Amino acid sequence: MKPYVIEGPAQICFSGGRTSAFMLHQILAANEGLPPDCHVTFENTGKERPQTLDFIEECALRWSVPVHWLEWDGFLEGEPQSRPCFREVNFHNAARHGEPFAAMINASTMLPNPVKRMCTINLKIRTGSAFMRSLGFREWDSVMGIRADEPLRVARMRDPARDNTSGVPLLPLATADVSKRDILDFWKRQPFDLALDPQGDLGNCDLCFLKAxxxxxxxxxxxxxxxxxxxxxxxxxxxxxxxxxxxxxxxxxxxxxxxxxxxxxxxxxxxxxxxxxxxxxx
Ligand code: SF4
Missing domain, CATH: 1.10.287 (Helix Hairpins)
Structure with a gap:
């Protein structure tokens, strides 16, 4: 079993947290770099904390891996049901004041909520998918940092009824039986780390409505x-x-x-x- 050996085309989803960074590290090690047709993406909502953005940049520089920083940039046909446009930015000019998120709320004329998570769908999933389509891919694997100790998320992703038009989920961490403890052990041994408390749940959007x-x-x-x-x-x-x-x-x-x-x-x-x-x- 070689869970980290990836064959493209694939989108490697990097959220800027320790788990997805660990996954990226293992993929780079197992494949001796980034395999052909594999693209690492980070979808910036503009509401991530600066520590997260610094960490993404540091991983990219230290591991010599290109990370595509993507931001939602409007609906293609102006309608919330249509595909999103995206723009590619970088560490220096990425939005830091919630601009893509606020623009998406304006365009949708409603706030996302726990049942209708248009923020995840548009700012993250569809933006990543639009990027992969812009490269000419019609089908690809979506490599996600979901651990073995997150069984509900694993089951949702592997549900045969799931709509996989934005990439077929590939979960190397779940396959490799990696838990949160393994991730924290790994980062304790590294010369750098995400500067956020591992127990604090401060990652992703700063005050995400899904947090307790x-x-x-x-x-x-x-x-x-x-x-x-x-x-x-x-x-x-x-x-x-x-x-x-x-x-x-x-x-x-x-x-x-x-x-x-x-x-x-x-x-x-x-x-x-x-x-x-x-x-x-x-
Ligand atoms: S972290 Fe929360 S607020 Fe941000 S995109 Fe995801 S669900 Fe929406």
Missing amino acids: RYKLVRALINEPERAVWWIEQETKRSGTFRKDPPHYRDLLRAADFYRRQLSLAFEEEDGDSSVTDCYCGD
């Missing part, structure tokens, strides 16, 4: 300014990213509240050792 509420609030305690873009989108569309409350405005309020509690707790700590646990330990 307590993780969003915890992120906002440290970086309240990150709420601005999300509040703006909800205000413009008079809607929410989730059906269930709270709005991002309320998450920001909760974060402000806990930040004040924390500073009070630290003040008390100077003279009193009985500090209340932060709620994030819930």
